[in-house]
Amino acid sequence: xxxxxxxxxxxxxxxxxxxxxxxxxxxxxxxxxxxxxxxxxxxxxxxxxxxxxxxxxxxxxxxxxxxxxxxxxxxxxxxxxxxxxxxxxxxxxxxxxxxxxxxxxxxxxxxxxxxxxxxxxxxxxxxxxxxxxxxxxxxxxxxxxxxxxxxxxxxxxxxxxxxxxxxxxxxxxxxxxxxxxxxxxxxxxxxxxxxxxxxxxxxxxxxxxxxxxxxxxxxxxxxxxxxxxxxxxxxxxxxxxxxxxxxxxxxxxxxxxxxxxxxxxxxxxxxxxxxxxxxxxxxxxxxxxxxxxxxxxxxxxxxxxxxxxxxxxxxxxxxxxxxxxxxxxxxxxxxxxxxxxxxxxxxxxxxxxxxxxxxxxxxxxxxxxxxxxxxxxxxxxxxxxxxxxxxxxxxxxxxxxxxxxxxxxxxxxxxxxxxxxxxxxxxxxxxxxxxxxxxxxxxxxxxxxxxxxxxxxxxxxxxxxxxxxxxxxxxxxxxxxxxxxxxxxxxxxxxxxxxxxxxxxxxxxxxxxxxxxxxxxxxxxxxxxxxxxxxxxxxxxxxxxxxxxxxxxxxxxxxxxxxxxxxxxxxxxxxxxxxxxxxxxxxxxxxxxxxxxxxxxxxxxxxxxxxxxxxxxxxxxxxxxxxxxxxxxxxxxxxxxxxxxxxxxxxxxxxxxxxxxxxxxxxxxxxxxxxxxxxxxxxxxxxxxxxxxxxxxxxxxxxxxxxxxxxxxxxxxxxxxxxxxxxxxxxxxxxxxxxxxxxxxxxxxxxxxxxxxxxxxxxxxxxxxxxxxxxxxxxxxxxxxxxxxxxxxxxxxxxxxxxxxxxxxxxxxxxxxxxxxxxxxxxxxxxxxxxxxxxxxxxxxxxxxxxxxxxxxxxxxxxxxxxxxxxxxxxxxxxxxxxxxxxxxxxxxxxxxxxxxxxxxxxxxxxxxxxxxxxxxxxxxxxxxxxxxxxxxxxxxxxxxxxxxxxxxxxxxx
Numbered sequence: 001x002x003x004x005x006x007x008x009x010x011x012x013x014x015x016x017x018x019x020x021x022x023x024x025x026x027x028x029x030x031x032x033x034x035x036x037x038x039x040x041x042x043x044x045x046x047x048x049x050x051x052x053x054x055x056x057x058x059x060x061x062x063x064x065x066x067x068x069x070x071x072x073x074x075x076x077x078x079x080x081x082x083x084x085x086x087x088x089x090x091x092x093x094x095x096x097x098x099x100x101x102x103x104x105x106x107x108x109x110x111x112x113x114x115x116x117x118x119x120x121x122x123x124x125x126x127x128x129x130x131x132x133x134x135x136x137x138x139x140x141x142x143x144x145x146x147x148x149x150x151x152x153x154x155x156x157x158x159x160x161x162x163x164x165x166x167x168x169x170x171x172x173x174x175x176x177x178x179x180x181x182x183x184x185x186x187x188x189x190x191x192x193x194x195x196x197x198x199x200x201x202x203x204x205x206x207x208x209x210x211x212x213x214x215x216x217x218x219x220x221x222x223x224x225x226x227x228x229x230x231x232x233x234x235x236x237x238x239x240x241x242x243x244x245x246x247x248x249x250x251x252x253x254x255x256x257x258x259x260x261x262x263x264x265x266x267x268x269x270x271x272x273x274x275x276x277x278x279x280x281x282x283x284x285x286x287x288x289x290x291x292x293x294x295x296x297x298x299x300x301x302x303x304x305x306x307x308x309x310x311x312x313x314x315x316x317x318x319x320x321x322x323x324x325x326x327x328x329x330x331x332x333x334x335x336x337x338x339x340x341x342x343x344x345x346x347x348x349x350x351x352x353x354x355x356x357x358x359x360x361x362x363x364x365x366x367x368x369x370x371x372x373x374x375x376x377x378x379x380x381x382x383x384x385x386x387x388x389x390x391x392x393x394x395x396x397x398x399x400x401x402x403x404x405x406x407x408x409x410x411x412x413x414x415x416x417x418x419x420x421x422x423x424x425x426x427x428x429x430x431x432x433x434x435x436x437x438x439x440x441x442x443x444x445x446x447x448x449x450x451x452x453x454x455x456x457x458x459x460x461x462x463x464x465x466x467x468x469x470x471x472x473x474x475x476x477x478x479x480x481x482x483x484x485x486x487x488x489x490x491x492x493x494x495x496x497x498x499x500x501x502x503x504x505x506x507x508x509x510x511x512x513x514x515x516x517x518x519x520x521x522x523x524x525x526x527x528x529x530x531x532x533x534x535x536x537x538x539x540x541x542x543x544x545x546x547x548x549x550x551x552x553x554x555x556x557x558x559x560x561x562x563x564x565x566x567x568x569x570x571x572x573x574x575x576x577x578x579x580x581x582x583x584x585x586x587x588x589x590x591x592x593x594x595x596x597x598x599x600x601x602x603x604x605x606x607x608x609x610x611x612x613x614x615x616x617x618x619x620x621x622x623x624x625x626x627x628x629x630x631x632x633x634x635x636x637x638x639x640x641x642x643x644x645x646x647x648x649x650x651x652x653x654x655x656x657x658x659x660x661x662x663x664x665x666x667x668x669x670x671x672x673x674x675x676x677x678x679x680x681x682x683x684x685x686x687x688x689x690x691x692x693x694x695x696x697x698x699x700x701x702x703x704x705x706x707x708x709x710x711x712x713x714x715x716x717x718x719x720x721x722x723x724x725x726x727x728x729x730x731x732x733x734x735x736x737x738x739x740x741x742x743x744x745x746x747x748x749x750x751x752x753x754x755x756x757x758x759x760x761x762x763x764x765x766x767x768x769x770x771x772x773x774x775x776x777x778x779x780x781x782x783x784x785x786x787x788x789x790x791x792x793x794x795x796x797x798x799x800x801x802x803x804x805x806x807x808x809x810x811x812x813x814x815x816x817x818x819x820x821x822x823x824x825x826x827x828x829x830x831x832x833x834x835x836x837x838x839x840x841x842x843x844x845x846x847x848x849x850x851x852x853x854x855x856x857x858x859x860x861x862x863x864x865x866x867x868x869x870x871x872x873x874x875x876x877x878x879x880x881x882x883x884x885x886x887x888x889x890x891x892x893x894x895x896x897x898x899x900x901x902x903x904x905x906x907x908x909x910x911x912x913x914x915x916x917x918x919x920x921x922x923x924x925x926x927x928x929x930x931x932x933x934x935x936x937x938x939x940x941x942x943x944x945x946x947x948x949x950x951x952x953x954x955x956x957x958x
Contacts (some may be wrong), residue, residue: 004803028358059092059177060147062156064100070640073118075123077260078567079211081589082116083642087147088182089158091175094338095120096183098158098173103143103642106206106561106588108132108618109167109651112144112160114173117183117338118263124260128206128561130336132171132187134164136200136296139619142169149272154178166195176682181350182267182335189299189330199322201332202296205253205266206580209766210263210480212253213472214288215344215381216246219351224248227370227378230288232475245285245311247712250351251293254381255342256564257468258483261383265337265347271297275328281307282330283315287549291562295330299324308538343368344381345392352393356420360389360401360431366501367405367436368469371423374398381470396420401431404469407439407501423477439501443533444493448607450513450539451576452488453537453912457506457523462486462893462912465500482565485768486915489573492601504528512913513539514550514773515808515857516579519909543857545810548778549786549794551581553671554613554631554730554762555772560587563766567596569771570765575605577773580786581794582606583633585613590644591635607789609634613673614649614657615684621651625695628687629673630654630726632661654692659721668794670730671760678733688746692723700951701751703941724755728798732761732805733774735916744922745954750874750899751925754938758798758841761805771914778810779803780840801841806921808861808910809882809902812854813841813923815844818889840923845932847892854885854923855902861902862919869899871939873948897925 060071065086072081074090075095081090086377089096091603095118099111106129118125132142135679144160155176162169172186187739205213216226224247233244237859253264271282280301287294300322301307302315324330339346362369366382371394372378384390396419402412417429454463467487488500501544506525512645517539526532551869557570571593574582584593593608611633616626627649638645649657663669675688688698694708702709713726729747732740747759761775778795780802797803804811816837827895855863861882868876868888876888880902890898902912904919941947 006126014037015618027751044897059090060092060156060175061150062151062158063088064149064674065097065610067640067794075118075125076121076641077116077118079127079561080116080118080123080125083644083645085110086642086831087149087158088122089156089173089175089182091156092120092178093180094118094175094183096173096175098147099159099642101146104577104648104650105129105131106615106617107204108141108143109621109648110141112147112201113739117336118262119338119340122260124255124262125260126255126259126564127264128208128211130185130203130205132162132201132203134167134198134202136202136294139161140164152454152750163192164195165198166191166193167198179335181339182337185336186335187330187332187334189324191324191326191327191706194658197323199299199319200296201330202294203334205251205293206291206561207253207293208291209564210256210472210482211558211562211564212468213256213468213479214293215254215378216248216286216288217250217252217253217344217348217379218246218248220249221247222373222379223375223377225373225377225379227381228470228472229378231476232477233287233289234688244287245749246288248286249284250347251286251288251295252292252344252345252347254470256481257342257466258481258566258569259342259558259775261340261342263339263342263344263346264352264477265339265543266293266295267297267335267337267351269333269335271332273299273328273330274299274897283307283311288474290477290479294857295334296599297330298322299330304752318416322673326627338706342384342418347394348380348601352395354393355393355929356417357428358389358415358417358431359392359428359750360387360434361388362390362403362434362436364405364409364436367403367434369434370404370546372400374400399436403434403436404471405436405439406467406469407503409436409439410664411436418911434601438529440504440528441499441501441531442524442526443531444488444490444500445534445536446492446498448536448538449575449914450489450511450517450536451889452490452534453512454502454507454524455510457508457525463502463507468728478897480767480769482563482767483569483570487913489569489576489768491572491575491605493572499531502526502531502944509534510540510559510909510912511536512860513576514911515806515810515861516541516545516550517578517858518542519858519913520724525800527825528592542859543810545778545784545856547782548810549581549778549781549784549789550776551583551779551794552579552763552765552772552773552776553583553760554673554733554764555582556583556613556764556766557584557591559584559591559764562587562611565767567591567593569768571597571600571602571606572746573765573768573772575602577771579773579776580606581609581779581789583609583611583631585611585631587613587615587631587648588643588646590635590646592637599631604787607786609791610637611635611668612646614647616649618650622653622656623651623692625690625692626685626687626944627652627657627692628675628685629652631671631673631730634666634728634795635668653716654687654723655716655721655725656719658723658725659719661718662721667821669728669798671730673730674739674743674764675729675746676739678739679742680736680738688743698746700745700954701944701947704750704753704755726757728758728760730762731759732807732920732921733764734770734775736921737918740948742954745951748948748951749941752872752939752941756801758801758803758920759805760803761922771917774914775805775807776804777805797841801924802839804921804923806842807914807917808857808919809855809863809904810920811840811902811921811923812859813851813900813926814839815849815851815898815926815928817846817892818848818850838926840926843927843929843936845929845934847930848891849890850890851898851900852885853880853887853900853902855880855882857882860909860913862907862910863902864904865902867901867903869901869950871896871948872899872950874950892928892930895930896928896939898928899925
């Protein structure tokens with residue numbers, strides 16, 4: 001899943017440079033902030049002081065990351081992004097980092113925002129970004145100009161400075177030793193120049209794609225707490241928008257299952273405005289969406305009623321009259337509490353520190369225990385210790401504990417927490433045992449690689465595994481866990497995963513391992529508490545694609561900002577799918593999967609390549625309509641660089657990024673990802689839907705020299721590259737054939753005009769609920785053994801287009817010359833002596849030839865027909881079954897290109913093994929040099945009235 005565009009209209013402050021003081025007071029006020037050119041010298045001195053002077057206490061530290069300080073102060077973890085040149089902050093317990101203003105963030109080409117936050121030395125950072133913004137608008141992100149660092153005996157701090165719409169904004173991030181598990185954030189604002197109206201101050205915390213699970217808590221009105229269940233937010237309806245505003249002063253973000261344990265609690269501490277010597281409270285609220293949590297404060301007190309709780313319709317009606325007026329000083333304070341467990345109680349225990357302690361034990365430590373008030377309002381949630389014991393702080397009142405455990409088990413307990421006695425000492429509350437009972441379970445085979453699907457014997461449903469026990473959702477949409485799936489991926493599992501709990505019952509178990517392997521079934525019946533071994537021998541490779549290697553060029557894990565899938569689980573799933581070349585393309589960072597593959601003991605099954613998906617969501621700069629998503633590989637990670645050396649894409653024109661990539665010592669293969677949105681519910685960051693600078697979609701029915709297509713041909717005056725100078729177009733992304741057909745129309749139109757882009761098929765998998773390794777791209781390699789993998793030969797073949805995409809059917813496609821006797825029998829001109837055949841991606845010389853297509857694969861992959869296209873036009877369509885070979889004589893009046901598709905029904909074992917996929921394969925072209933002059937001349941785009949249906953009707957199903 002990708003995050004939608006969060007536009008940002010960049011505005012440059014035209015006045016003199018302004019900087020913050022070297023040492024802010026304990027509670028910063030705007031009166032203490034000097035401005036003017038002299039402050040630049042002060043900033044430089046403060047930075048030097050932060051890097052050179054010992055802290056008052058060794059644990060307190062703030063400054064800029066350098067080669068000398070990186071090892072000591074960089075934050076570690078799956079989502080750690082900071083590198084040399086960014087800014088660090090630490091107190092010995094927590095370590096944090098702000099990106100330098102010159103580094104892009106997930107929302108804008110500018111940085112200066114909180115990008116890393118975790119426990120020092122624990123490599124548990126899963127923080128994406130906290131981005132200050134104004135006016136409840138994702139397009140009004142605060143452009144940070146500068147950062148200063150400092151520390152004293154009590155705390156260490158980083159302070160950012162920005163001016164937007166004439167409003168000066170100073171944000172101070174501080175860590176101390178008095179509250180070692182909380183990062184304080186103080187936002188101060190005042191108007192210093194005329195500018196557009198500012199009615200709201202806030203910040204957006206990103207947790208895209210279920211990376212973290214948000215829990216909403218209201219301490220002022222506990223019965224209004226929403227927990228993990230949030231209403232849909234719909235800005236098209238005032239009623240629904242108001243319903244989405246939460247009267248919550250704490251949002252807890254919980255790490256997902258399988259990831260390093262951590263939790264973040266964003267606490268809104270206070271929000272006030274000071275003018276004429278009076279300080280008044282301001283209304284504040286939060287909104288939680290599928291990818292973000294937004295904290296917001298309205299800048300003016302209400303005309304009627306107190307400024308407490310979420311604003312109602314009357315207050316929202318006052319927004320057009322609100323502004324930050326001259327002479328007013330706004331102060332908004334937050335704290336981010338960081339818990340050591342992946343649960344809500346890790347944060348609420350700090351918030352309810354004086355409340356009674358509730359203790360108990362549960363008979364399965366894999367459970368999650370949810371605590372609700374008598375009204376049903378969620379208040380906290382706890383993960384038990386390994387021995388099943390648990391404890392947490394709860395305010396006095398009536399509660400229900402609901403324990404949820406794997407295999408669909410649940411148990412509830414009602415209890416009371418009395419008010420603590422006046423005298424010292426808290427006896428606490430001891431709860432009786434929460435008894436879930438033992439689940440049924442299966443023991444996974446040790447020497448087995450494959451995907452296991454459990455279908456109930458009556459055919460009613462499939463079992464889901466690693467189901468999230470949090471129940472997080474927004475509206476009707478659950479927030480997915482990275483490891484939840486409707487199948488078990490097995491690749492010689494480690495000891496802790498050899499026994500898997502399941503619901504009691506009778507099942508049919510289907511074992512598969514990709515389209516080259518046999519499938520096997522077995523029956524299984526288990527009662528409560530029973531454990532049975534799965535007696536499965538290794539699956540036989542019955543249809544090896546000899547001379548081809550199976551690659552997925554677009555794979556994600558929890559290293560991406562929008563995934564919570566542990567890398568080792570994704571590698572295991574990849575092996576279970578039978579794919580062989582895993583290209584790791586994490587969003588905006590670089591990760592080399594080879595070491596993880598070796599640790600998993602799977603180096604003999606697959607190889608890894610490090611790459612990156614450069615991601616653009618920003619509307620502005622040189623790319624006012626976003627630059628889409630771009631894969632590049634191989635790339636070498638740089639451990640001390642920002643985002644490990646990933647290139648910046650936000651706000652840049654595509655041709656500039658392509659030129660930078662091409663300038664590397666080893667230029668990578670570059671693929672434009674999902675160039676069109678999925679008609680079932682698309683993204684507006686699909687490049688060919690706006691062309692970044694045109695604001696209009698590519699038109700496959702028009703020539704490249706016609707606007708808006710012509711922007712693709714514009715050469716940069718400094719380096720000469722064009723927006724069109726990438727290597728590949730991702731035609732098939734995940735399971736969407738409608739999207740494929742839209743992208744195919746563009747690809748064919750470009751081929752007709754001589755633009756030779758390689759067509760690929762990839763999974764774009766972000767979690768185990770997405771199939772990885774299918775679709776896949778088969779690449780021609782004479783020696784296709786994993787142990788003999790030659791990366792340079794692989795890249796050479798891929799660049800040449802010697803590749804086809806498939807979800808299952810395996811292809812052998814060639815054009816062969818026609819012998820004299822055969823030609824006479826077919827009534828066509830024979831080939832010349834010495835004519836040679838050509839396969840996918842190769843050039844065939846001759847005016848006549850026979851297209852031969854063989855379709856193979858495992859016997860459970862259904863195929864029903866094949867289709868032949870010449871210059872994008874459908875010229876032949878006929879039945880074809882798996883294992884059959886078909887031929888078609890072809891005559892060419894001029895140079896041309898030939899492509900083939902095969903397809904079958906999604907049924908039987910295929911549908912059970914790969915739900916959502918359709919058996920389908922497509923080839924890259926065979927280029928026909930009809931006049932045999934050793935050069936291929938593109939046919940050219942025909943007149944609009946004569947365009948093939950595949951171009952004029954890109955959504956047709958053929």
